[in-house]
Amino acid sequence: MPMPGPEDIVLHHYDRSPFSQKVRELLGMKGLAWHSVQMPDRMPKPDLVPLTGGYRRAPVMQIGADVYCDSQVIMAEIERRHPEPATDIGPGWAVNLWADRLFFPPTVAIIFGSMGDRVDPGFVADREKLSGRPFDVAAMGRAVEPAKTQWRAFAGWIEQALNSTDFLAGERPGIADVAAHMNIWFLANTFPDLAEELLEGLPQVAKWRERLAGCGQGERNEITGSEALDLARKCEPAPCPVAHDPVSASGMDSGAEVVVMADDYGRDPIAGTLVAASPERIVIARDDGDLGAMQLHFPRAGFVLLPNGG
Numbered sequence: 204m205p206m207p208g209p210e211d212i213v214l215h216h217y218d219r220s221p222f223s224q225k226v227r228e229l230l231g232m233k234g235l236a237w238h239s240v241q242m243p244d245r246m247p248k249p250d251l252v253p254l255t256g257g258y259r260r261a262p263v264m265q266i267g268a269d270v271y272c273d274s275q276v277i278m279a280e281i282e283r284r285h286p287e288p289a290t291d292i293g294p295g296w297a298v299n300l301w302a303d304r305l306f307f308p309p310t311v312a313i314i315f316g317s318m319g320d321r322v323d324p325g326f327v328a329d330r331e332k333l334s335g336r337p338f339d340v341a342a343m344g345r346a347v348e349p350a351k352t353q354w355r356a357f358a359g360w361i362e363q364a365l366n367s368t369d370f371l372a373g374e375r376p377g378i379a380d381v382a383a384h385m386n387i388w389f390l391a392n393t394f395p396d397l398a399e400e401l402l403e404g405l406p407q408v409a410k411w412r413e414r415l416a417g418c419g420q421g422e423r424n425e426i427t428g429s430e431a432l433d434l435a436r437k438c439e440p441a442p443c444p445v446a447h448d449p450v451s452a453s454g455m456d457s458g459a460e461v462v463v464m465a466d467d468y469g470r471d472p473i474a475g476t477l478v479a480a481s482p483e484r485i486v487i488a489r490d491d492g493d494l495g496a497m498q499l500h501f502p503r504a505g506f507v508l509l510p511n512g513g
Contacts, residue, residue, distance in 0.1 A: 215263040216240070222303075237424070246329055250432060255272055272500065278378055298371065303382075335468065357386070384412070443498070453508060460510070
């Protein structure tokens with residue numbers, strides 16, 4: 204595969220990242236070619252932060268000088284640019300938020316509580332800075348057993364939904380499937396025997412996992428972070444794909460100086476000029492002294508938009 208052009212997908216991620224796995228699976232469902240930039244699983248991230256203005260979570264998608272922060276807006280943009288086969292079907296976005304906010308915490312408790320003192324102290328320090336609260340592995344260890352019961356209950360919901368259909372939204376795979384699969388993949392990729400134990404007696408989930416694996420992850424080509432930065436330097440932001448909605452912007456007009464941040468963790472404030480806010484996303488413009496004009500995209504759900512300085 205040649206080096207990326209201004210319309211090509213560049214995914215900044217790391218292989219163990221569960222949120223990145225959602226996007227990789229969606230790329231497989233779409234049968235897309237994409238460029239991979241491996242980022243560290245902790246700070247510093249010198250080839251990522253210049254693109255994002257300080258946003259540091261994985262994954263981030265880059266298309267030319269447009270940068271998409273958070274898996275939700277990444278998947279929405281992939282669907283917008285590549286609508287066939289359709290994957291934005293049924294309650295996909297609601298399932299995605301459930302998987303991120305309710306299913307993910309017990310998955311984290313099980314994984315890191317089971318690791319105990321094997322967890323790298325540097326990773327713990329990084330996640331404490333990211334979340335703004337203690338990453339208490341000992342407390343997670345005490346929570347493993349109750350977390351397992353919650354995890355299996357959530358997996359049971361997936362089993363029930365699959366009793367009469369191949370995928371969660373019908374006969375073809377979609378965003379609901381990659382979202383719901385994320386936590387199962389994360390546990391199975393870390394502790395496969397434990398995942399099999401918690402999935403025992405859920406035959407529809409087992410068949411569904413095989414069907415999802417058959418979708419693949421698209422055509423992947425590795426490039427370096429410096430090559431991705433060079434691409435941004437050579438490109439200009441594309442026309443904004445959404446119309447500005449003052450209600451979604453809390454009354455702020457396009458052109459206002461704003462700050463965007465996640466509302467759960469990794470609340471690093473990203474400053475820029477508001478291009479547009481819609482029910483789906485927030486778009487801001489930044490001008491980096493080295494990279495030039497950039498356009499950053501965030502989901503509207505799960506992110507806070509504030510006046511800069513207010």
